[in-house]
Amino acid sequence: MTITHDLLVWFSKSFGLFYLIGLSLIVLAYAYWPANQKPFEHAANAILDDDDKPYRG
Amino acid sequence: MIGELTKSERQGALLILLALAVTGLAMAVGGSNDPLGTHGTLVMVVAIVGTFAVITGYYAPEPPESRLDSYYDTPTKFGIVAAMVWAVIAMAVGDWVAWLLAFPEWTFDAAWASFGRLRPVHTSGVIFGFGGNALIATSFYVMQRTSRARLPDQLSPWFVLFGYNLFCVIAATGYLMGVTQSKEYAEPEWYADIWLVIVWVTYFVLYLRTLNRRKEPHIYVSNWYYMAFILVVAMLHIVNNLAVPISWGSAKSYSLFAGVQDAMTEWWYGHNAVAFFLTSGFLGMMYYYMPKRAGRPIYSYRMSIISFWGITFFYMWAGSHHLHYTALPQWVQSLGMTFSVMLLVPSWVSAGNALMTLNGAWHKVRDDAVLRFMMVAAVFYGLSTFEGSFMAIRPVNALSHYTDWTVGHVHAGALGWVAMITFGAIYASVPWLWKRDGMYSAKLVEAHFWLSLAGTIIYVFAMWNSGIIQGLMWRTYNESGTLAYSFVDSLIAMHPYYIARAIGGVFFLLGAIIGFYNIWMTIRTASQAQSQAEPDYSAVGIEIPAVQPGR
Structure with a gap:
């Protein structure tokens, strides 16, 4: 099977389109998912903590 | 050690x-x-x-068992010093080639001193030597702190750093001997490329091993950016450098690709090197050092994630804008142009997120040159990503391509964004790493900041003028329908701008030399309490109210 120009254009206009839309939705859902807000907030603030030692459990 | x-x-x-x-x-x-x-x-x-x-x-x-109670920072210290050494060398060579463009007779009739050999010493030296060492050093620092885990062993970070610098030295010395595979930003030949793959895979595995030991449940966003940098650069490097050497005893090789496929592979590599080496990695740096230095969390953590995925998935498709009006099919050019324009969204989200983080801390930006380096970096990041999206539009590119405008754009990004954020991150980490109260001299940090800013502005304005004049001269026709200017006419018009650019470069280089001296003296000087050195309030901590700029 040879890859023709038309085939590539069809592929990018169908699969490529939905792949990018799907990906955007997944990323948005992840970023705005209510249960994720707490870990995000913790992560954003945790780097300001000045305890300069690794955790040893 | x-x-x-x-x-x-x-x-x-x-x-x-x-x-x-x-x-x-x-x-x-x-x-x-x-x-x-x-x-x-x-x-x-x-x-x-x-x-x-x-x-x-x-x-x-x-080493005693108690070493596990602290982070392993000696490799970071080495990497920072190496980055500054490369900065001084490679920026000096950069300025040298800038003068060569204004006065081409200054080559001493020596092959090694020709523009074609010295220029990649500059580009590889600043991108890989300065930028790469800074990225590796800060990534070791950031991944340990954000994971609250020490590096898993003491050998692999040294293998990565020494191996990487060996690659940089082989690259630079090779160019001087005339060894190049003539792919821009991927000039080193096959044996150096294979070595870099080994080093780079070790780096990636080291990163994963450290993250695997993390005590924070969520992986902080800086690590995502650093990981994207490491993973994608590996991918780009391997594919673009697929080549067959002419024999095991020769440095010369031939690429697996030919013609327009070769060009497309090269610019898929080249533009993603801008994306993942010069953007993603340095955004990782910014998302750690800027909030840390300002004493405020990122304005929007959510936005940092959304722009991460935007940058990662859009940049992949943007490379073909380097090949507008070539043998590349029109639709591939349009694809690259479209994605380049869309890239403006995640880029400006990142730049805006950085500046909004500083909103409420502007007094610190005013008083603290280190934070100001980071702020100016975010501004130049916003400027040069806007400019890049604009220049990728085909009719704009018709004017800008092959002119000095491109060179100006690259340096707005490289000097204004990459180097500024790096200097900011280095000035922030040196006192933390060497347990000093602050830098040796806050005044010298100020001097470095203003020299860098002045140098960047002189450079970029010279090249904008030069590039647009060049572009216009090349497309001006007279009444009989032939070109109004010869190529030599445009060269003569460039001459004053080339001198201005080289002077801008001197400013930037001087700043880097001052920075290197200041860092060296900070390392050498024992803690402030024991020395006679002037107290340095601005770099002490984040909450100290500064009296005056420069203090």
């Missing part, structure tokens, strides 16, 4: 150095009539010197 390695790590180091020495010997013998032989000798000498260093420290006592 050897004292920090455990017994088995010392043995591991000896084995690696032995293997390296044998490889160097094979290269030296196999390529005795070729630059490959010179590089083989270089590799062998480096390996033998390294072996002696390890043997000298071999019977030193093993």
Whole structure:
């Protein structure tokens, strides 16, 4: 099977389109998912903590 | 340094150095009539010197168990100093080639001093030598702190750093001997490329191993950016450098690709090198050091994630804008143009997120030159990503391509964004790493800041003027329908701008030299309490109210 120009254009206009839309939705859902807000907030603030030692459990 | 390695790590180091020495010997013998032989000798000498260093420290006592109570920062310290050494060398060479463009007769009739050989020494030196060492050093620092985990061992970070710098030295010395595969930003030949793959995979595995030991449930966003940098650069490097050497004893190789496919592969590599080497990695740096220095969390953590995925998935498709109006199919050009324009969204989200983080801390930006470096970096990031999206539009590119406008754009990004954020991150980490109250001299940090800013602005304005004049002269026709200006006419018009650019470069270089001196003196000076040095309030901590700029 040879890859023709038309085939590539069809592929990018169908699969490529939905792949990018799907990906955007997944990323948005992840970023705005209510249960994720707490870990995000913790992560954003945790780097300001000045305890300069690794955790040893 | 050897004292920090455990017994088995010392043995591991000896084995690696032995293997390296044998490889160097094979290269030296196999390529005795070729630059490959010179590089083989270089590799062998480096390996033998390294072996002696390890043997000298071999019977030193093993590091105590208590080392696990602190982060392993010696590699970061080495990386920062290496980055500054490369900065001074490569920026000096950059300014040298800038003067060469204004006065081409200054080549001393020597092959190694020609523009074509010196220019990649500059580009590789600043991108890989300065930028790469800074990225590796800060990534070690950031991944340990954000994971609250020490590096898993003491040997692999040194392998990554020494191996990487060996690659940079082989690259730069090769260019001077005329060794190049003539792919922009991927000039080193096959043997150097293979070595970099080994080093880079070790780096990636080291990152994963550290993250795997993390005590924070969520992986902080800086690590995502650093990981994207490491993973994608590996991918780009391997594909773009697929080549067949003409023999095992020769430095020369031929690429697997030819014609327009070769061009597309190269610019898929080239533009993603801008994306993942010069953007993603440095955004990782910014998302850690800027909030840390400002004492405020990122304005929107959510936005940092959304723009991460935007940048990661859009940039992949943007490379073809380097090949507008070429043999590349029109639709591939349009694809690259469209994605380049869309890239403006995640880019400006990142730049806006950075500036909004500083909103409420502007007094700190005013008083603290280190934070100001980071703020100006975010502004230039916003400016140059806007400019990049604009220049990728085909009709705009018709004017800008092959002119100095491109050079101006690259330097707005490289000087204004990459170098500024790096200097900011380095000035922030040096006192933290060497346990000093602040930098040796806050005044010198100020001087460095203003020299950098002045140099960047002179450089970029010179090239904008030069590039647009060039572009217009090349497309001006007279009444009979032929070109109004010859190429030499445009060269004469460029001359004053080339001198201005070289002067801008002197400013930037001076700043880097001052920075190197200041960092060196900070390392050498014992803690402020014991020395006579003037107290340095601005860099002490985040909450100290500064009296005046420069203090």
